[in-house]
Amino acid sequence: MLNDFLLLMKAELVLAFILFLLLILKVGKEITNERLLALIQLLLLGNFIFGFFFIENGSLFGGMFTTNGLIAFQKSIISLGIYLISLLFSDWLKKSEHLPEFFILLLSAVLGMFFLISSGNLLMFYLSLELATIPVAAMANFDLDKKISSEASMKMILSSALSSGVLLFGISLIYGATGTISFDQIPALLDGNGLQILAFVFLFTAFAFKLSIVPFHLWTADVYEGSPIAVTSFLSVISKGAITFILLTTLYKVFAPIHDLWYNMVMLLSVITMVVGNLFALRQQNIKRFLAFSSIAQVGFILLGISSHSMEGTSSVVYFVLIYVFSNLAAFGVAGAISQTAGKERIEDYKGLYQTNPLISWVLALSLFSLAGIPPTAGFFGKLFLITAGASKGNYFFITVAALNMIISLYYYLRIVRAVFMDTNPQPIPKINLDPATKLGMIICGAGIIFIGLLSWVYDYITTLSL
Amino acid sequence: MMEPGLYHVLFISTALFFIGVFGFLTRRNLITMLMSIELVLNSVNINFIAFNKYVWPNQLDGLFFSIFVIAIAAAEAAVAIAIIINLYRSHQSIDVENAEDLKF
Numbered sequence: 001m002l003n004d005f006l007l008l009m010k011a012e013l014v015l016a017f018i019l020f021l022l023l024i025l026k027v028g029k030e031i032t033n034e035r036l037l038a039l040i041q042l043l044l045l046g047n048f049i050f051g052f053f054f055i056e057n058g059s060l061f062g063g064m065f066t067t068n069g070l071i072a073f074q075k076s077i078i079s080l081g082i083y084l085i086s087l088l089f090s091d092w093l094k095k096s097e098h099l100p101e102f103f104i105l106l107l108s109a110v111l112g113m114f115f116l117i118s119s120g121n122l123l124m125f126y127l128s129l130e131l132a133t134i135p136v137a138a139m140a141n142f143d144l145d146k147k148i149s150s151e152a153s154m155k156m157i158l159s160s161a162l163s164s165g166v167l168l169f170g171i172s173l174i175y176g177a178t179g180t181i182s183f184d185q186i187p188a189l190l191d192g193n194g195l196q197i198l199a200f201v202f203l204f205t206a207f208a209f210k211l212s213i214v215p216f217h218l219w220t221a222d223v224y225e226g227s228p229i230a231v232t233s234f235l236s237v238i239s240k241g242a243i244t245f246i247l248l249t250t251l252y253k254v255f256a257p258i259h260d261l262w263y264n265m266v267m268l269l270s271v272i273t274m275v276v277g278n279l280f281a282l283r284q285q286n287i288k289r290f291l292a293f294s295s296i297a298q299v300g301f302i303l304l305g306i307s308s309h310s311m312e313g314t315s316s317v318v319y320f321v322l323i324y325v326f327s328n329l330a331a332f333g334v335a336g337a338i339s340q341t342a343g344k345e346r347i348e349d350y351k352g353l354y355q356t357n358p359l360i361s362w363v364l365a366l367s368l369f370s371l372a373g374i375p376p377t378a379g380f381f382g383k384l385f386l387i388t389a390g391a392s393k394g395n396y397f398f399i400t401v402a403a404l405n406m407i408i409s410l411y412y413y414l415r416i417v418r419a420v421f422m423d424t425n426p427q428p429i430p431k432i433n434l435d436p437a438t439k440l441g442m443i444i445c446g447a448g449i450i451f452i453g454l455l456s457w458v459y460d461y462i463t464t465l466s467l
Numbered sequence: 468m469m470e471p472g473l474y475h476v477l478f479i480s481t482a483l484f485f486i487g488v489f490g491f492l493t494r495r496n497l498i499t500m501l502m503s504i505e506l507v508l509n510s511v512n513i514n515f516i517a518f519n520k521y522v523w524p525n526q527l528d529g530l531f532f533s534i535f536v537i538a539i540a541a542a543e544a545a546v547a548i549a550i551i552i553n554l555y556r557s558h559q560s561i562d563v564e565n566a567e568d569l570k571f
């Protein structure tokens with residue numbers, strides 16, 4: 001029994017151990033930020049590597065907590081993401097007065113996400129979702145003296161509180177309609193009557209809030225712009241990834257019997273999300289806001305893959321999130337390095353970046369190519385599999401709209417590439433001396449963008465897991 | 468005197484939910500918006516307990532869920548009020564109309 005507990009919950013236990021270690025270090029004797037950050041990076045690397053050992057299938061606490069190979073892989077993607085964040089933003093983190101607090105909040109949010117991915121019960125799902133969002137709202141306010149940071153944090157906490165209220169109302173209706181809150185028992189009791197559909201709509205609305213699917217995307221850009229850039233990258237990559245994974249579980253496992261009902265809704269929302277995200281991204285001048293709208297458009301593509309309701313759907317979405325971690329974190333890492341040293345966040349300031357900073361220009365170009373889906377990079381394969389999975393249902397009109405959206409998105413991604421490589425600027429951004437850790441993070445991201453797409457066994461491995 | 472049934476309770480809880488959502492969307496004071504969210508969460512509690520009592524009387528899932536909802540709502544309110552205090556320090560106001568640096 002104890003052995004099962006230790007093995008099945010090992011990812012959470014390791015994370016909780018790191019969390020408590022940081023708390024002890026915080027109250028213990030003073031250590032410099034450099035040494036503490038190096039220790040944290042080492043611990044997060046250890047956490048990432050440990051995620052590949054002792055993978056077991058099983059469930060605990062009467063089915064409240066489940067785990068299997070795919071869930072362990074999803075947790076590894078999240079661990080990789082937080083390790084890359086600790087590398088990429090090390091300049092900003094070293095100067096922060098509250099380094100331990102930042103990681104305590106971040107790791108509690110990640111702990112919530114781990115439980116979220118593993119949850120097998122609506123109670124567990126709700127508790128872990130709150131654990132995954134409340135610390136992030138506090139993190140958004142991390143630049144305590146900046147006005148926009150507190151405004152972003154206020155918008156984040158209010159919209160997430162309302163969305164969890166809507167989620168709870170949906171859960172209460174599901175409980176009323178089926179009499180159970182366990183993911184295993186709900187599908188057998190679903191027959192698609194009016195109350196259950198209403199409950200599903202409420203539940204999906206809450207997901208749409210958290211994933212910034214279009215009618216509920218209004219908070220996204222504001223929160224992304226106002227928060228410190230490390231928090232923005234966490235929000236747009238890690239939190240979105242975790243909620244995508246649990247959306248997969250809920251739609252494919254819990255609401256599988258009413259698949260015909262949600263298929264059209266998800267497909268329509270996916271296309272609307274892509275179109276609106278792309279159109280708003282066209283006119284943005286601030287790089288963080290631009291990346292916010294680009295991430296909304298990417299969520300549209302993820303929904304396209306989810307709508308297929310098949311094994312390819314699962315594997316292509318997990319694969320895309322893995323690629324998305326590398327490409328989006330690389331873009332945010334470059335934006336963070338520039339805003340940290342030069343204090344510039346506008347796209348027109350990026351003109352002539354290649355003359356002074358060739359390395360980060362190449363990383364930025366690679367990540368934008370990958371986000372746009374241009375062939376040699378991994379992003380192309382990610383989108384290819386998503387669209388193939390979406391097309392398996394044969395709704396070719398929507399697939400065509402999605403493909404056209406990829407062309408629209410090329411315009412705004414390449415606009416930045418043009419500004420960086422081809423435009424000249426009388427006062428370009430001066431040469432940036434990158435921290436070695438940041439450089440390492442950018443190299444890992446670049447290598448990931450190039451090789452994840454070319455190594456076909458990665459996708460095969462995810463496919464075998466999602467069987 | 469008629470015994471109140473499930474539909475009476477559900478009517479109250481649904482009304483409370485939409486009053487909360489309406490208040491959240493129309494009020495401009497942050498504390499009042501937070502109170503509206505509490506209304507939403509309490510309507511959920513009423514729902515859980517009503518379903519538990521009238522529809523599934525031999526279980527305890529709904530009661531436990533509402534206890535957890537109360538606890539989480541308290542945690543959420545604590546963080547939200549801390550954020551509002553910080554917003555007040557930088558903006559000298561807790562009116563959402565004054566927090567408008569981020570737009571479009």
